[in-house]
Amino acid sequence: MSRKVIEFDNVGKQYVLGTIGTGTLSQDLNRWWARIRGKEDPFLKIGEVNDRTKKGESNFVWALKDINFSVDEGDVVGIxxxxxxGKSTLLKILSRVTSPTVGTIKVKGRIASLLEVGTGFHPEMTGRENIYMNGTIMGMTKTEIDRKLDEIVDFAGVEKYLDTPVKRYSSGMMVRLGFAIAAHLEPEILVVDEVLAVGDAEFQKKAIGKMQDVSKGEGRTVLFVSHNMAAVKSLCKTGVVLKNGQVAFTGNIDDSIQSYLSSGISNHEGKIIDHITKLKPTIKITDIQINDTTNYYSTIHSGQDLLKIKVEGTTEEVLHADLMAFFKTKDHIPMATLAEGHYKGMISTYPLGKFVIEKTIKLPKFISCGDYYISLCMHHPMVEGLMDAVDCAQIHVEGYQEGFGRVLHLRDEGFMGLETI
Structure with a gap:
């Protein structure tokens, strides 16, 4: 029978927006009076779920609410x-950076956490001194740290800067050293937030390999937060999906990822133009079409060999621009990029007033049946970004020609080597 090493029991974390305390002296006194009488905090009965996209009526927000789940010893859980x-808040509560407003957490074993760049480091101390300080905080003896020091330094790749204050480290160097310390000082539970995204590709591969060794080879427990679904899928066995501060799904990692991605589809209904995340103030976008439709969701039908993208708008200054398109699988694995401004120098100039940018992509001869996400970027290469529309459209591919509808291996499927006609 597996042993429970982490148990969340009705955990909640409430914050007050824009103020310290509850916002008024009378409310703070009411909270204090309830506490000394052993009564429940009266402000725990109010508040809204944490939906950052909508303006609420209450200043009391539940960053986490009614969190109930457990983690078995040796499990690797993707959050x-x-x-x-609420992912980072959950890990901060688990790591005792902050305390829950309500509920309890039971933890069996030492926790090593890598939450944010520079967390746990003293900027004036050298890398060597920070290794010893972090190890001591975790309960390690000097002899134990001495034994691990060379291994930590070698993994982090910062030997040249070991006796330099960490305030002079780059963010990537800090992450490398922080992860190396957390992973090598033998905690029973390793907690890793999204910070690995700061590291380069080589380090991310090493870090994921180390976490696999920690969980499979050494039987320790890992909690991993990431937006990289490919990394989560390769590393984790089970998953916890959070939505607006509440647990939306728990289960095996494949089902958890599917639950997360399918919930995104329901949130992305509507028009492509609604998903512009960045736009230069002198530009106004009036219409975006993919596959001759403005709708977020569309289909590449069998036999279709072209994909059309059109962006219309107005500009208050002369525009030098190209349109990039990024294609990803449903697991957000990059599959292809259209970037003729970068690799062909194809930059167009548009005068003041209305403009239309059109791209017609020749599709590969074979495309596997499946769903793909498209992101668009309008830019002047190496000069400035003009518009970003991240995951602005989802395309379902029916598959066509030979092997119609057949799901291919990952190395064979998807869009590759795109060019316009």
């Missing part, structure tokens, strides 16, 4: 959800 879902 996934959109930005603002």
């Amino acid at each position: 996934i959800g959109k930005n603002g879902a």
Whole structure:
């Protein structure tokens, strides 16, 4: 029978927006009076779920609410959800950076956490001194840290800067050293937030390999937060999906990822133009079409060999621009990029007033049946970004020609080597 090493029991974390305390002296006195009488905090009965996209009527927000789940010894759990879902707050409570407003957490074993760049480091101390300080905080003896020091330094790749104050480290160097300390000082529970995204590709591969060794080879427990679904899928066995501060789904990692991605589809109904995340003030976008439709969801039918993208708008200054398109699988694995401004120098100039940018992509001869996400970027290469529309459209591909509808291996499927006609 597996042993429970982490148990969340009705855990909640409430914050007050824009103020310290509850906002008024009378409310603070009411809270204090209830506490000394052993009564429940009266402000725990109010508040809204944490939906950052909508303005609420209350200043009391539940960053986490009614969190109930447990983690078995040796399990690798992926904590996934959109930005603002409560993932980092959950890990901060688990790591005792902050305390829950309500509920309890039972933990069996030492926890090593890597939450944010520079967390746990003293900027004036050297890398070597920070290794010893972090190890001591975790309960390690000097002899134990001495034995692990060379291994930590080698993994982090910062030997040249070991006796330099960490305030002079880059963010990537800090992450490398922080992860190396957390993973090598033998905690029973390793907690890793999204910070690995700061590291380069080589380090991310090493870090994921180390976490696999920690969980499979050494039988320790890992909690991993990431927006990289490919990394989550390769590393984790089970998943917890958070939405607006509440647990939306728990289960095996494949089902958890599917639950997370399918919830995104329902949130992305509507028009492509609604998903512009960045736009230069002198530009106004009036219409975006993919596949001759403005709708977020569309289909590439069998036999279709072209994909059309059109962006219309107005500009208050002469525009030098190209349109990039990024294609990803449903697991958000990058599959292809259209970037003729970068690799062909194809930059167009548009005068003041209305403009239309059109791209007609020749599709590969074979495309596997499946769903793909498209992101668009309008830019002047190496000069400035003009518009970003991240995951602005989802395309279902029916598959066509030979092997119609057949799901291919990952190395064979998807869009590759795109060019316009």
